[in-house]
Amino acid sequence: MTRGWQVALVLGLLGLFTLFYQGLWGDPKMIPSVLIGTPAPTFDGPRVGSSERLGLEHFRGKVLVINFWASWCQECRLEHSNLLAIYTRFKDHPKFAMLGIDYQDKEDDALDYLREYGTSFPHIHDLTGALSIDYGVYGVPETFIIDQQGLIRYKWIGPIIGDAYTHVIEAVIPPLLNGGPAKT
């Protein structure tokens, strides 16, 4: 076997091994969501702490930040102050809206969590988890940003902290509010 063949064989086997590894143990965070560029699934759920219902229709024509969270989720606590900061930063823009979706949680726990960490934007319950599956959620926290046409333009798996936070407030939300494309 020539040297070239040996190198090609080793590279081929390495490539194959990488594909198997990625397929079996790869981090879903690294896999681009198939929902990017598709219409946001419609939903309608009860508001946390209220009998009122809130659905996607309520936010039509707006740039909507949807954050999936839960009171039992430790990473959600890390990002909570940043979520409040995002809302404070853009809330005066007429085309901006934000919604929290409480995933698999008890009403009392969710209310305690919001009392402790504060809230400024509305939240609804996803009691059965069907809404989260509809959005292809792997686990909380996850954040989606929907453009004015109702298309999902951005998805982040994990807490919105550090570079992710900077990216969202500088490169994702402002262009979408101006009607342009977001930097993914």
Add this chain to the structure above:
Amino acid sequence: MRRPSLQRGIAWSGALALLLVLSSAAWSSTVEESELDVQTREIAKTLRCTVCQTESIWESGAPLAAQMRQVIRERLAQGQSPDEIRAYFYSRYGDYILMQPPKRGVHWIIWTGPFAALLIGGFFLYRTLRRWVVQTPASSPEGFEPLDESSRKRLERELHS
């Protein structure tokens, strides 16, 4: 000859064992799966748990997997076909949700890769072995000394003894 007390003990033990077997059989009940359960299981086995990753949503104990099984049941009850339900999950999670990679595009590498590696490996093994055989000098009759008379006689004697 066995002692009567030992025989009585064995008899009592046998009776007790028989009683246990009969009573458990009387109280046992078979778990009957409905057609919906069977279909749910078959679909759930083909979808990967997004939390546990190496388990199907049928095997996984994660709450999200339980919710996915519930979604499958609901969609089956609504009259959707298994393919439609798989297509729904695929539209939400992409290739990642499938326990088996789809047979298209780059995924063919995963399907054919092991066989290709086996073929290529076999080919190079064959070539290497063939080269070894060619390079090893064959033994020839010229290399042997002819038998002398005494050795030949001894050999014949031993063969016929």
